[in-house]
Amino acid sequence: MASNRASVSIAFRSISKHYGTFKALDRIELEIEAGEFLTLLGPSGSGKTTLLMLLAGFARPSSGVIEVAGSDITRMPPHRRDFGVVFQNYALFPHMSVTENVGYPLRMRRCPREEIDRRVADALELVQLGHLAERRIDQLSGGQRQRIALARAVVFSPRVLLMDEPLSALDKKLREQMQIEIRHLHERLGITTIYVTHDQREALTMSDRVAVIDGGRLIQLEEPASLYAHPATRFVADFIGESTLLPVARQAGRFAYGEQPVSIANPVPPGAGEHWLVVRPERLVLLDGAAPDGINRFTGTVEDVVFQGETLLARVRLATGDMLSLRRDTRREVMAGLPRTGEPISLGLAAEETVIVPERAP
Amino acid sequence: MSATGIESLAARRAGRPDANAPELAADERRERLHLFGLSLPALLVIGIVAFLPTAWLFWLSFIDEGSFSLAHYERMVREASYLRIFWSTFEISAVVTVIAILLGYPLAYLLSQLSERAASLLLILVLVPFWTSLLVRTYAWLVLLQRRGVINDWLQGLGLVDAPLRLVHNYTGTLIGMTHIMLPFLILPTYAALRTIDRDYLKAAASLGASPLRAFWTVFFPLSLPGLMAGALLVFVLCLGFYVTPALLGGGRVLLVSMKIQQNAGMYFEWGAASAMGVILLVATLGIFWGLGRLVSLDRVMGER
Numbered sequence: 230m231a232s233n234r235a236s237v238s239i240a241f242r243s244i245s246k247h248y249g250t251f252k253a254l255d256r257i258e259l260e261i262e263a264g265e266f267l268t269l270l271g272p273s274g275s276g277k278t279t280l281l282m283l284l285a286g287f288a289r290p291s292s293g294v295i296e297v298a299g300s301d302i303t304r305m306p307p308h309r310r311d312f313g314v315v316f317q318n319y320a321l322f323p324h325m326s327v328t329e330n331v332g333y334p335l336r337m338r339r340c341p342r343e344e345i346d347r348r349v350a351d352a353l354e355l356v357q358l359g360h361l362a363e364r365r366i367d368q369l370s371g372g373q374r375q376r377i378a379l380a381r382a383v384v385f386s387p388r389v390l391l392m393d394e395p396l397s398a399l400d401k402k403l404r405e406q407m408q409i410e411i412r413h414l415h416e417r418l419g420i421t422t423i424y425v426t427h428d429q430r431e432a433l434t435m436s437d438r439v440a441v442i443d444g445g446r447l448i449q450l451e452e453p454a455s456l457y458a459h460p461a462t463r464f465v466a467d468f469i470g471e472s473t474l475l476p477v478a479r480q481a482g483r484f485a486y487g488e489q490p491v492s493i494a495n496p497v498p499p500g501a502g503e504h505w506l507v508v509r510p511e512r513l514v515l516l517d518g519a520a521p522d523g524i525n526r527f528t529g530t531v532e533d534v535v536f537q538g539e540t541l542l543a544r545v546r547l548a549t550g551d552m553l554s555l556r557r558d559t560r561r562e563v564m565a566g567l568p569r570t571g572e573p574i575s576l577g578l579a580a581e582e583t584v585i586v587p588e589r590a591p
Numbered sequence: 592m593s594a595t596g597i598e599s600l601a602a603r604r605a606g607r608p609d610a611n612a613p614e615l616a617a618d619e620r621r622e623r624l625h626l627f628g629l630s631l632p633a634l635l636v637i638g639i640v641a642f643l644p645t646a647w648l649f650w651l652s653f654i655d656e657g658s659f660s661l662a663h664y665e666r667m668v669r670e671a672s673y674l675r676i677f678w679s680t681f682e683i684s685a686v687v688t689v690i691a692i693l694l695g696y697p698l699a700y701l702l703s704q705l706s707e708r709a710a711s712l713l714l715i716l717v718l719v720p721f722w723t724s725l726l727v728r729t730y731a732w733l734v735l736l737q738r739r740g741v742i743n744d745w746l747q748g749l750g751l752v753d754a755p756l757r758l759v760h761n762y763t764g765t766l767i768g769m770t771h772i773m774l775p776f777l778i779l780p781t782y783a784a785l786r787t788i789d790r791d792y793l794k795a796a797a798s799l800g801a802s803p804l805r806a807f808w809t810v811f812f813p814l815s816l817p818g819l820m821a822g823a824l825l826v827f828v829l830c831l832g833f834y835v836t837p838a839l840l841g842g843g844r845v846l847l848v849s850m851k852i853q854q855n856a857g858m859y860f861e862w863g864a865a866s867a868m869g870v871i872l873l874v875a876t877l878g879i880f881w882g883l884g885r886l887v888s889l890d891r892v893m894g895e896r
Contacts, residue, residue: 287794307797308806320795324813333809334799385800 236264236421237298237388239284244293246279246445253279254290255445261423263298266415268424270432271442272468278393280442281425285391286310297388308337313382313420315392319374321366327353327377328362334385352384353377355414372403379411383418390415390422396431408434429469433457441465448590459584461498466507466586473553474505477585484585487549492523492580500587507584510542510556515566516575524577527553531570543567545574645873652866663867673851677871680848683762683837684830687769688777691826694770695777696819702778703785714782721775729836732768733759736840760842768840769833776829777822784818824883828876848872 239261246254254276261267269277282288284295286307295303302310313334321330331352335345353359356376361369369377375395382390392411396404412435415422426432432439433453441448441456441464449461460466463474477484477491484491486506497504516526529547536559543555555576557563568574655662667673698717702710720728735741736759743755758764788811796806834849841847848868856865 285794285798287797307794308800308802310798311800312798314795314798316791316795318789318791320789320791322792322795322810322814333796333801337796337800337805381799391798 236419238263238296239389239421239423240294240296241280241284242294242296244280244283244290244295246276246283246288247291252445254283257293257442257445257447259440259447259450261421264419264421266412266422266424266435266437268426268432268436268439269442270426270429270439270468272427275442276445277425277427277442279445281391281393281423284389284423285312285314310389311385311387312389312391313385313387315375315378315382315390315395317394317397319378319395321374321378321381323366325366326362327358327364327366327369330366330377331381331384333381338385348384352380355383355417356380356410371399372407375399375407376410379414383414383420387420390418390420392422392424394426395424397426397428404431405434411435433469441468443468459495459498460507460586462500462590463505463586463588466505466584471510471554471556473508473510473551475508475551475553477504477506479504486525489525491583491585492525493583493585494523494580495584497585498587499591500589501591502588504585504587507586508553508578509582510554511540512582513553513555513576513578515555516577523580525580525583527576527578529553529574529576531568531572531574533570534567543574545576648866648869651862652870653863655863663863664871666864667867667871673868676846676848676851677875679846680831680872681875683765683769683845683847684827684833686766687773687830688823688827690766690770691773691777692819692823695774695822696781699778699781699785699822700815702782703788710782717775717778720771721779725772725835728772729768729839732764732771732840736764736767759840761844762841764840764842765837765845768836769830772833772836773826773829777826780822780825781815781818784821785815788814820883824880827879831872831876 241257241259244254244257244259245252257276257280269280271277279288283290286302286305290303293303294301297310322333325333328349332345332349335348340348349362350359353362356379358373358376358380361373361377366374366377375398378395382392395411396407399407408431411424424432424435433456436453438450438452439456440450443464449456449465451459456465457470460469466472467474475486477486479485480490484493484497484504484506491506513527514524516524527545527547529545532544532546532552534541534543539559540556541559541564543557545553545555547553553576555574557567652663653659653661702713705713733740737743738755738757740758742758743752746752747755758767792810792814793806796810797803801809832849833847834853837845837847838850838853852865852868855861855868
């Protein structure tokens, strides 16, 4: 069932989509490498699904060029594009059995009967649901439908696989399991995959690269680890992972939080507007005594402590009135060392872990 | 929680395992009674206006000259004219249904693909005639279709025909009039059903390589069949008992069950004979429903393959 086609690259060149005066997409420039797993991440209404629909051919851009393997497909009708699409609601045909659903794209391509049977069986094996071949769609659970939709989208060895929030209807455990499975499937088939989600954790888990989209614009395109460590704007810092944002100001060439100068070992990305210190709760350390050099120190009192299983979250009110969050694991000795609610606490953030972002891109 | 706390909770539970059980059961009974009380008026109305007359009809059909008899049914089997009437009733109903499907389905499809706003505007065009008096519309057809009517005038004026066509007081006129009256009954339920078909199915079909035409025939049309079936059945059943329009436009050349019943009951006061025809029509209709039900479920069985 391995993809018998070389995977293809995709490029969006200055893609805009307007609905009246509303700009759903604003001059998107994005290149996706052959065989890459790229996630479009953004809040609802950011334009990420619109971008996917343009790529699938269900809508046309107002202007711009979409290239696949170097050729312009902007105006090509969807049924000629040869892309597999997994829909949010799966869109499995209710009047067909599992086998008929998965065989549908092959029937549309007028494959011979034996080939259809063989490839459908292979695709069902790939998603480990060979035993459900005769079922009707309404007899399947959510997770099974998800996998059948996936099998149907890859059975014809499409050039590109598109997924529109395919896991949003599943419960958390199943979702995490499917994330890994989809990732493995991608590794096996090597097919260029565009995945849309609003779940930043899902994006970080699955992707080779993540494209953060907000307000119809591409904000940042990065590998998961560097996206998390080096957000480009306040929006990205806030949207990806947990973070507290503290206002900082430039004073004599240095950034300062209130009166306190900030030690920073990372370059500050270019941008406009105010600047913010990004504090990730798990990057903070407890300090006792004086802070060593190169460590930013924050003092305050513990407001409350919430036990969440594998970790706990302590909220700290700083002397400036701002709140900081601290995440610790829940081993006995770690918990024993924590100050209790109402007690003073001193927190440190290493210069290497210190990130400052602008309000918005230049 | 302390050990004593757990113990006391366990003790409380063990002490009365059936706590509140009788009260909860009584509540449930009371709720059921309330529900029954609320539906009682509706049940009474249905019983009086629907069930009793039908039962009375059955009873009458077995009474001849004051005593129990199968004479009415015997006559219907014996006399070929009755058979012909039943046959032509079912035939014209089937033809009207087919024409209504051919005209109504494309319209319902068009409406279902438009925006809600545009669709509701166009639906007015379907609904206005629907709300106009049946008698007015039937007479309007008479005016349009008669020998020296609007349509014949045009056809002759344009030189398309030499002599006026016979468009009314015959089978053709009956067909035209009945189809016109019945169209909304097909369009409305079909449209409602087509609206509910998720457009993602068609997108999925396109992404899987189906051209718009193939996507329609392999996905949209099969999914629309239950709605179309509902509309078609409605039209067919309404046609079986249709009186006014075929009586006026048929000009006595088209004899349907409804007219024979009217003759029997209104002219000869043969209530028994009229009832028997009504019963046969009802039974035949139920038979068709049952047959179609089998056909549809058979379809689903085949879908499972």
